[in-house]
Amino acid sequence: MELLDRVLEYYNVKNTLVVKQLFLKYMNLVLEKNKLFNLTAIEDEEEFVIKHIADSLSLLKFLEEESSIQNPVAIDIGSGFGAPGLFVKIAMPSINVWLNDSNKKKCNFMIEAKESLGISGVNIVCERAEVLGRKEDFREKFDFVFARAVDKLNVLCEYALPLLKIGGAFLAQKGYVCEDEIDLASNAIELLGGRLTRVEKFVLPFSDEKRSVIVIKKLRQTPSNFPRNTKQIVKKPL
Numbered sequence: 308m309e310l311l312d313r314v315l316e317y318y319n320v321k322n323t324l325v326v327k328q329l330f331l332k333y334m335n336l337v338l339e340k341n342k343l344f345n346l347t348a349i350e351d352e353e354e355f356v357i358k359h360i361a362d363s364l365s366l367l368k369f370l371e372e373e374s375s376i377q378n379p380v381a382i383d384i385g386s387g388f389g390a391p392g393l394f395v396k397i398a399m400p401s402i403n404v405w406l407n408d409s410n411k412k413k414c415n416f417m418i419e420a421k422e423s424l425g426i427s428g429v430n431i432v433c434e435r436a437e438v439l440g441r442k443e444d445f446r447e448k449f450d451f452v453f454a455r456a457v458d459k460l461n462v463l464c465e466y467a468l469p470l471l472k473i474g475g476a477f478l479a480q481k482g483y484v485c486e487d488e489i490d491l492a493s494n495a496i497e498l499l500g501g502r503l504t505r506v507e508k509f510v511l512p513f514s515d516e517k518r519s520v521i522v523i524k525k526l527r528q529t530p531s532n533f534p535r536n537t538k539q540i541v542k543k544p545l
């Protein structure tokens with residue numbers, strides 16, 4: 308598929324023959340399973356390449372620029388069928404990725420996809436992110452947290468920041484206009500030990516799809532009373 312070749316070249320992805328085969332296999336798995344239950348609204352292959360693959364790969368430059376760690380560990384919260392985490396992992400094998408979702412069917416699909424693609428360095432954890440944030444094995448264990456299309460930034464910060472190591476970065480993928488969400492999240496960012504360090508706006512390649520990536524760095528330990536339980540987070544966002 309020529310569009311996919313161009314996208315891989317645009318993002319400077321190495322080992323393109325292998326990566327392309329894995330992306331095509333993964334896309335077919337998603338589109339096939341999508342006939343049985345809803346994983347994505349996108350059914351057209353070229354649209355899939357832009358809105359799922361290129362959109363996920365837009366994180367690569369942030370991974371390079373925000374950390375010098377050789378084998379970073381990332382968690383993708385609310386990953387759904389595996390976006391952006393599994394696409395990033397395929398294009399950047401040196402990263403270890405945890406794919407997290409609270410929905411059992413989606414987690415089962417991600418397990419199936421991981422096995423079918425035969426990739427190591429990927430784990431799937433089926434739990435609410437705010438529950439993981441209170442577990443010793445997950446709290447402050449990640450160099451990066453990703454989230455795309457999961458919740459508003461103030462709510463997302465309470466999911467993401469407890470999971471980050473000090474010095475780690477939360478990469479939140481948002482639409483082009485995100486200023487109001489950022490304003491609303493400033494209290495949460497401060498309370499949870501973070502600092503907004505970067506907001507980058509761009510257009511996805513070979514399209515007119517506009518996006519933002521918001522970078523929130525963890526500077527201090529998250530106070531032990533966060534994350535709160537789901538009811539409190541939803542009813543009274545920070």
Ligand SMILES: C[S@@+](CC[C@H](N)C(=O)[O-])C[C@H]1O[C@@H](n2cnc3c(N)ncnc32)[C@H](O)[C@@H]1O
Pocket residue numbers: 384385386387388389390391407408409410413434435436437454455456457466
């Ligand atoms: C709209 S989907 C987005 C999926 C994927 N990130 C993407 O961009 O295609 C949102 C996903 O977040 C999951 N989710 C929502 N709240 C969550 C939470 N607190 N912890 C873990 N997963 C959550 C849902 O189950 C759903 O699969």
